[in-house]
Amino acid sequence: MQPVESHTRIEPETLKALEQAILLPDMKTGKRLVEELSSRHGYDTLIFDVFEPLLTEIGERLKRNEASLAQSYVASILFDDVLKRFESADIPAGREGHPRLGPVVMANIEDDCHPLGRKIVSTLLRVNNWEVCDLGIDVEAGKIVDKAVEIGARVIGLSAMIFTTAENIRKVREEIDARGLAGRVKLAVGGAVFRLRPDLYEKVGADGTAPSAFTAAALFADLWRKAEGSG
Ligand code: B12
Structure with missing residues (x-):
């Protein structure tokens, strides 16, 4: 199976390990890697440069019968966890000085x-x-x-x-x-x-x-x- 491509500065071996954790599935390792990646690179990198392309790629693999719905589901659980943390940690309540x-x-x-x-x-x-x-x-x-x-x-x-x-x-x-x-x-x-x-x-x-x-x-x-x- 081809690894998921990414244009980020995240090390390819870390991305590969995350992908493996999702495909197995190994939630404990997946959560640990998400934790590590978010503290080193921030949630926005994790959301837009890691998980969005990863889920798109899993979708392509689904079409080719090279991935399962269960694997999509595991990826979505980890992604949802990232979004929850992003919402509670990083979100300013709008930009100051700008109209609502x-x-x-x-x-x-x-x-x-x-x-x-x-x-x-x-x-x-x-x-x-x-x-x-x-x-x-x-x-x-x-x-x-x-x-x-x-x-x-x-x-x-x-x-x-x-x-x-x-x-x-x-x-x-x-x-x-x-x-x-x-x-x-x-x-x-x-x-x-x-x-x-x-x-x-x-x-x-x-x-x-x-x-x-x-x-x-x-x-x-x-x-x-x-x-x-x-x-
Ligand atoms: C994860 C996933 C699941 C999970 C969802 C669980 C969860 N909690 O997320 C599970 C396993 C449950 C699932 C189930 C199913 N899935 Co599904 N799933 C996916 C997968 C792999 C990823 C979706 C995702 O979250 N992407 C990541 C997000 C960030 O991307 P996004 O949603 O596109 O959003 C971005 C933009 O589109 C845009 N956007 C989104 N919404 C909006 C709204 C507005 C207003 C605007 C402006 C922009 C915008 O902004 C977003 C951020 O940039 C996709 C593959 C794919 N290519 O999308 C298949 C996919 C969507 N699923 C598919 C199918 C067929 C199903 C099932 C019918 C399978 C089945 N046989 O049961 C069921 C249906 C469930 C249902 N009733 O909805 C097909 C749909 C095919 C089609 N086009 O008709 C896909 C494309 C997979 C495939 N290639 O076959 N799925």
Whole structure:
């Protein structure tokens, strides 16, 4: 099996050892390596340069039947642990001197249980001064739109990893239209399927997509501006 490529200054043997710990699985070693890497390189390196490419690579291996869902699950548990620590340790409550933005709603669409990408997007939005109401995984359309109305959100961000779950985004579009909110509430979407097929966002009735958490804040700002009544 080819090792996962990384463009970081992290030693290849450490990356290889982490990968092995995930594939075996050996959680104790995995957690120890995560601990070591985070104290030497920081959580952002661990998130964006180690775990994101690692999970993408595991996804490719899944397609080729060279990795199992159990291995994906082990990798996601370790990754989730890193995100929890990142949230509690490193996150400033927005940038001082900059206006607060939002509020916005984030969720994984109905039937989708891949939380990691959504959590990273929510976290980076918060770092960029957005007030985010994160509803979690597998959230039904009605509940998402109810929350947007309740808090006055002009952008809803939805995460979907699978083609079948991306289809459920249409239900949110329908709910927005049925309540006469079209134009006032904009729909941002993202996740593995949209990275694979960027044109899919329009087909499921969304207003925009972004391929990563780094580009999400610009998308939210653009959609917020375009929402009626934002002036
Ligand atoms: C981990 C994983 C799992 C874990 C999830 C557990 C957990 N706690 O995370 C488990 C094992 C449970 C799982 C289950 C399944 N999975 Co899965 N899984 C993955 C895997 C390997 C990684 C996903 C991940 O976390 N990536 C890391 C994050 C950081 O990346 P990301 O989510 O893409 O997020 C980034 C961007 O997309 C963007 N983004 C994300 N959301 C949003 C939202 C907005 C608004 C914006 C602007 C941007 C944005 O920003 C993020 C950060 O930069 C992917 C492979 C892949 N290529 O993604 C398969 C993958 C998504 N899974 C897949 C499948 C098929 C399944 C199952 C159906 C398998 C099965 N037969 O049961 C189930 C379905 C479960 C469900 N109902 O949701 C397929 C989907 C194929 C498809 N396109 O239709 C993939 C692509 C694997 C593959 N190649 O076959 N999975």
